[in-house]
Amino acid sequence: MTYITKPKLHHPGLATNKLGFTHRDYEGRISTLCAGCGHDSISAALIQACFELDIEPHRVAKMSGIGCSSKTPDYFLGQSHGFNAVHGRMPSVLTGANLANRELIYLGVSGDGDSASIGLGQFVHCVRRGVNMVYICENNGVYGLTKGQFSATADKGSKSKGGEINADSPIDLVSLALMLGASFVARSFSGDKKQLVPLIRAAIAHQGSAILDIISPCVTFNNHAGSTKSFDFVRDHNEAVNRIDFVPAKKEITVDYEPGTTEIVRQHDGSVLKLAKLHPDYDPSNRAAALAYLQERHAAGEIVTGLLYLDPMTEDLHGHLGTIDEALNRLNEAELCPGADALEAVNNEYR
Amino acid sequence: MPQPIKATNDFVVKFANVNGSGSASANELFARSILRMGVPVASRNIFPSNIQGLPTWYEVRVSGEGWLGRRGGVDLMVAMNPQTWDKDIASIDPGGYLLYDSTKPMPASKFRKDINVLPVPLTELCNGAYSDPRQRQLFKNIIYIGALAALLDIEASAVEWLIAEQFEGKKKLIAPNLQAINLGHEYARTHLKGACALKLARTDKVGHRIFISGNDAAALGCVWGGATVCAWYPITPSTSLAESFAKHCKRFRIDPVTKKNRFAIVQAEDEIAAIGMVLGASWNGARAFTATSGPGISLMQEFFGFAYYAEVPAVVFDIQRGGPSTGMPTRTQQSDLLLAAYAGHGDTKHVLLLPEDPREAFEFGATAFDLADRLQTPIFVMSDLDIGMNDWLCEPLAWDKGRKFDRGKVMTAEELEAGKEFGRYLDVDGDAIPYRTLPGTHPTKGAYFTRGSSHDGAARYTEDGTIYVAGMQRLLKKFETAKSLVPQPIARPAKEKAKRGVIYYGSTSGAMNEALDALERQGLHLDALRVRAFPFPDIVVEFINTHEQVYVVEQNRDAQLLKLIVNECAIDPAHFISILHFDGTPITARFITKAISERMNLDKAKEAAE
Numbered sequence: 022m023t024y025i026t027k028p029k030l031h032h033p034g035l036a037t038n039k040l041g042f043t044h045r046d047y048e049g050r051i052s053t054l055c056a057g058c059g060h061d062s063i064s065a066a067l068i069q070a071c072f073e074l075d076i077e078p079h080r081v082a083k084m085s086g087i088g089c090s091s092k093t094p095d096y097f098l099g100q101s102h103g104f105n106a107v108h109g110r111m112p113s114v115l116t117g118a119n120l121a122n123r124e125l126i127y128l129g130v131s132g133d134g135d136s137a138s139i140g141l142g143q144f145v146h147c148v149r150r151g152v153n154m155v156y157i158c159e160n161n162g163v164y165g166l167t168k169g170q171f172s173a174t175a176d177k178g179s180k181s182k183g184g185e186i187n188a189d190s191p192i193d194l195v196s197l198a199l200m201l202g203a204s205f206v207a208r209s210f211s212g213d214k215k216q217l218v219p220l221i222r223a224a225i226a227h228q229g230s231a232i233l234d235i236i237s238p239c240v241t242f243n244n245h246a247g248s249t250k251s252f253d254f255v256r257d258h259n260e261a262v263n264r265i266d267f268v269p270a271k272k273e274i275t276v277d278y279e280p281g282t283t284e285i286v287r288q289h290d291g292s293v294l295k296l297a298k299l300h301p302d303y304d305p306s307n308r309a310a311a312l313a314y315l316q317e318r319h320a321a322g323e324i325v326t327g328l329l330y331l332d333p334m335t336e337d338l339h340g341h342l343g344t345i346d347e348a349l350n351r352l353n354e355a356e357l358c359p360g361a362d363a364l365e366a367v368n369n370e371y372r
Numbered sequence: 373m374p375q376p377i378k379a380t381n382d383f384v385v386k387f388a389n390v391n392g393s394g395s396a397s398a399n400e401l402f403a404r405s406i407l408r409m410g411v412p413v414a415s416r417n418i419f420p421s422n423i424q425g426l427p428t429w430y431e432v433r434v435s436g437e438g439w440l441g442r443r444g445g446v447d448l449m450v451a452m453n454p455q456t457w458d459k460d461i462a463s464i465d466p467g468g469y470l471l472y473d474s475t476k477p478m479p480a481s482k483f484r485k486d487i488n489v490l491p492v493p494l495t496e497l498c499n500g501a502y503s504d505p506r507q508r509q510l511f512k513n514i515i516y517i518g519a520l521a522a523l524l525d526i527e528a529s530a531v532e533w534l535i536a537e538q539f540e541g542k543k544k545l546i547a548p549n550l551q552a553i554n555l556g557h558e559y560a561r562t563h564l565k566g567a568c569a570l571k572l573a574r575t576d577k578v579g580h581r582i583f584i585s586g587n588d589a590a591a592l593g594c595v596w597g598g599a600t601v602c603a604w605y606p607i608t609p610s611t612s613l614a615e616s617f618a619k620h621c622k623r624f625r626i627d628p629v630t631k632k633n634r635f636a637i638v639q640a641e642d643e644i645a646a647i648g649m650v651l652g653a654s655w656n657g658a659r660a661f662t663a664t665s666g667p668g669i670s671l672m673q674e675f676f677g678f679a680y681y682a683e684v685p686a687v688v689f690d691i692q693r694g695g696p697s698t699g700m701p702t703r704t705q706q707s708d709l710l711l712a713a714y715a716g717h718g719d720t721k722h723v724l725l726l727p728e729d730p731r732e733a734f735e736f737g738a739t740a741f742d743l744a745d746r747l748q749t750p751i752f753v754m755s756d757l758d759i760g761m762n763d764w765l766c767e768p769l770a771w772d773k774g775r776k777f778d779r780g781k782v783m784t785a786e787e788l789e790a791g792k793e794f795g796r797y798l799d800v801d802g803d804a805i806p807y808r809t810l811p812g813t814h815p816t817k818g819a820y821f822t823r824g825s826s827h828d829g830a831a832r833y834t835e836d837g838t839i840y841v842a843g844m845q846r847l848l849k850k851f852e853t854a855k856s857l858v859p860q861p862i863a864r865p866a867k868e869k870a871k872r873g874v875i876y877y878g879s880t881s882g883a884m885n886e887a888l889d890a891l892e893r894q895g896l897h898l899d900a901l902r903v904r905a906f907p908f909p910d911i912v913v914e915f916i917n918t919h920e921q922v923y924v925v926e927q928n929r930d931a932q933l934l935k936l937i938v939n940e941c942a943i944d945p946a947h948f949i950s951i952l953h954f955d956g957t958p959i960t961a962r963f964i965t966k967a968i969s970e971r972m973n974l975d976k977a978k979e980a981a982e
Contacts, residue, residue: 050832077815078815078819079811079812079813079814079815079816079819080812082656082811082812084652094821095821095833099819100815100816100819101811101819102809102810102811102812102819102820102821102822103819103820103821103822103823104652104655104821104822105821105822105823105824105825106648106651106678106824107674107675107678107824110644110645110648110674110675112645112648113603113640113644113645113646113647113648113649113652114648114649114651114652114655115652116603116638116645116648116649116652117601117603117648117649117650117651117652117653117654117655117656117660118652118653118655118656118811119652120601120636120638120649120652120653120658120660121600121601121652121653121654121655121656121657121658121660122656122657122658122810122811122812124812125656125811125812142641142642142645143641143644143645143648145641146640146641146645150638338638339636342633342636342637342638343632343633344632344633344634344635344636345627345630345632345633345634346630346632349600349601349634349635349636349658350600350653350656350657350658350810351657352598352600352634353777354598354775354776354777356634357595357598357600357625357634357777358595358596358597358598358771358775358777359595359596359624360771360773361771361772361773361775363624364592364596364769364770364771365768367592367769368580368582368768368769371582371583371584372580372581372582372583
């Protein structure tokens with residue numbers, strides 16, 4: 022995310038990661054969102070996470086739908102291919118892209134209008150399939166680009182900028198993802214970079230459907246008193262169940278931790294998550310308990326954040342389908358076309 | 373009483389059955405055994421949108437001359453369905469034959485005086501031989517095949533051979549099936565000697581041709597054409613295409629070492645997701661397709677507009693059925709042409725391929741992937757239920773040794789590294805086709821942002837009207853380029869100089885060929901042109917302009933191909949006469965012959981009067 026034009030040349034002392042890339046190499050075009058938009062903070066967190074993970078930018082494919090959130094992939098990872106699909110259909114496009122080349126990192130960016138209304142069906146089914154991806158919903162409870170209508174994640178009783186009260190029950194994407202078998206489910210807040218960046222890093226390393234619902238206040242249309250998605254409200258009601266420290270696959274675990282309050286979880290790719298338990302009873306390996314906890318705390322008016330569920334050794338869609346280990350898009354005639362003689366043999370079977 | 377119809381190797385047999393009664397495989401056995409005698413057949417299922425209990429028909433056109441369309445009319449009816457008895461009896465040509473189950477006596481009022489009855493006590497014969505209720509039902513069908521074999525002189529060896537082949541894996545079923553054949557055969561030989569003057573005689577007219585359904589052939593086209601991703605949603609009549617693809621992939625696409633799949637097939641949650649997956653996969657460099665029918669094409673509209681504008685390849689098989697809405701899901705039509713040609717909102721146009729039979733469904737199926745990659749746009753293969761779900765006798769599927777895939781303009785990492793200029797939507801070669809890069813190609817060069825919003829040559833968002841217009845004009849020019857790349861029309865000149873022409877396409881071919889022959893015998897000469905793709909190559913316009921009047925034969929109500937021609941080639945509609953057949957059954961040679969000859973004779977009379 023960039024909101025002012027910066028010179029192409031940068032200071033020779035600028036920090037580089039292991040691949041020699043600077044932070045700048047992960048940035049994109051200038052953001053056209055409103056100043057102070059939560060989405061820009063998420064873009065910044067994505068840039069930091071990719072920088073820290075030493076990801077080659079071109080190994081990431083950014084996918085999105087339509088809406089303010091879906092515009093953001095233009096504002097980070099400028100050296101990655103992006104696909105700004107039609108409204109609510111990012112999940113299917115991402116699924117297809119992933120089928121074609123399982124070797125890239127798929128970053129799906131969507132919003133609450135895109136994912137919870139028009140695209141709810143695609144959200145649900147792509148989670149069910151266990152597509153290996155990071156699915157970020159930048160959730161502000163409002164339609165920004167069309168100027169302030171409630172979205173399906175707006176809480177019942179919350180007030181619009183124009184003073185209207187939302188009468189409909191909200192859709193909770195996190196609870197849905199849990200029910201649908203997502204193997205990595207987290208919620209965070211765009212204003213809490215400390216929590217967000219490690220969650221994104223862990224989600225990228227996760228080899229399955231990683232769902233991140235990120236409350237991201239809309240400064241223009243949903244940041245007033247009476248909104249449950251305003252900066253003030255989220256700060257006041259944010260209940261983090263844990264803090265994670267993410268250690269990539271190749272690093273040794275050096276940080277000390279206190280037994281009993283920290284849990285170590287190793288993922289498929291060898292990466293390690295160190296979970297500092299803020300709520301001693303919260304167990305992120307128990308799907309049913311996580312669902313119950315979310316319901317209970319939501320009723321109490323709290324917004325539960327943190328890593329809510331993790332199945333570190335899940336199998337992804339390619340696993341279910343039994344596809345080859347390499348990318349399908351690299352196969353050539355020799356590997357794909359059975360040829361003229363084989364066709365003649367087929368002809369014989371139809372005689 | 374008219375003369376009983378007498379014919380050798382040239383007649384139509386129709387079976388009227390109840391669906392779910394096991395008749396389909398018996399009827400297919402009948403058609404195949406005739407093929408084994410070297411006599412061409414064209415068989416068609418006319419079936420309900422139902423699993424069990426509703427009427428279904430199977431029509432077999434026997435044609436020593438090799439006509440593969442529907443002829444029209446029925447010479448021999450096998451009436452096994454009381455629900456449709458009256459209509460079935462009424463549909464028999466005068467002098468034709470009726471084979472029925474005579475176990476229970478029927479009142480004379482249920483028959484016609486001008487047809488010949490062939491009573492066979494099927495239930496009685498069956499119940500005498502089998503005790504199991506399911507067997508009693510199934511073998512009744514086999515018994516009538518045995519009776520037909522005796523009546524029509526089907527060679528016993530052909531039937532036995534097929535039964536042995538069919539039950540290769542379940543050998544213990546061979547004997548009871550042969551027993552059923554013999555029961556019917558024996559009965560007809562004893563009681564119906566000389567009762568039927570329709571006969572079969574061995575010839576060599578089948579040759580090296582194959583008997584295959586269009587969906588099966590199209591699926592093979594996808595395998596040979598290099599498709600690796602298939603995303604689909606079940607819908608009649610396209611379902612068997614995706615299922616066939618899965619079957620053939622399991623045979624041809626397993627990695628020999630790892631035993632893993634060199635393909636991915638996803639049954640999507642709906643057609644919108646199916647096309648979304650296809651676009652995602654194609655954008656990412658895999659060859660991907662979906663198979664659907666009209667309602668699916670309707671749902672995919674927004675994505676088609678996207679793919680047209682963002683220039684993403686895709687292959688779409690539209691196995692057309694009767695519309696509008698749910699329409700007649702198990703009947704055939706050519707009624708999605710306009711829907712597909714202009715799919716998407718805003719100004720859009722798409723390439724359509726129009727196969728005439730399973731062989732072309734294979735050929736166009738494979739070629740569609742080359743065209744999609746070359747033109748970077750969706751390619752629609754417009755098959756239909758008649759081609760897709762019926763077995764057709766057709767030329768063998770062909771593949772040139774050493775044929776390579778045309779992956780189109782994809783810029784490689786080496787080219788980017790060497791400094792070749794890349795702009796996703798720049799026309800650098802004058803053919804209006806830009807270069808694309810695949811995600812993950814190069815660490816610092818060639819990345820771009822694919823979007824359905826207006827964009828400039830570098831794929832950047834723009835609201836500049838001049839840039840937008842230039843982009844839209846380039847897409848038009850690209851469509852021009854497509855004219856020379858798509859399958860070209862096939863002309864069939866009349867034997868004598870003709871001032872009238874006829875244009876047709878797709879599954880109308882078989883009936884059209886026979887109709888042209890019949891018209892010629894009446895002294896009515898027409899030059900014919902079979903259109904095989906949209907956009908129309910210039911030769912189509914030339915053909916129209918060199919004829920005073922052009923008939924356009926189609927299987928839809930609204931003359932959709934004609935409208936496309938009028939619209940795209942700017943030709944006066946008065947130049948054309950539409951011949952339209954859209955009751956859901958495949959068009960017949962008799963229908964076309966009658967419609968054209970009436971009109972031509974009328975014109976001749978008028979000319980003579982003037």
